[in-house]
Amino acid sequence: MNLPWHLYVMAFIYFIAGINHFRNPRLYIKIIPPSFPNPKLLNIISGLAEVLLAIGLCIASISNYAAWGIIALLIAVFPTHLYMYFNEKARMGLPKWVLLLRMPLQLVLIYWAFQYT
Numbered sequence: 001m002n003l004p005w006h007l008y009v010m011a012f013i014y015f016i017a018g019i020n021h022f023r024n025p026r027l028y029i030k031i032i033p034p035s036f037p038n039p040k041l042l043n044i045i046s047g048l049a050e051v052l053l054a055i056g057l058c059i060a061s062i063s064n065y066a067a068w069g070i071i072a073l074l075i076a077v078f079p080t081h082l083y084m085y086f087n088e089k090a091r092m093g094l095p096k097w098v099l100l101l102r103m104p105l106q107l108v109l110i111y112w113a114f115q116y117t
Helices: 005-023 025-029 039-057 063-076 078-086 096-114
Strands: none
Touching (some): 025 039, 063 096
């Protein structure tokens, strides 16, 4: 079974994002809400999940499971978007309107992943 080229685009995006968790951990740790335990570990787990799910998207026999994993991950990290919107220190200098736009963008990304389930 051949996978569509746009699935590889999605996989590439998540792979790079996952690697970035390890290249730039402070960026991600800063946006994890303080109510979440062990931000360093959560950063590692989410980065590793992005890398492994990206690889899984490229394997035809498990790509649908990886797409479900991407959906679950997007839902799990949604609190970081809220935290960034409401907390000035976590905002990274981004205007509130940009942070507000990121939230519905999550729905677009979920819909994109859902196309491969």
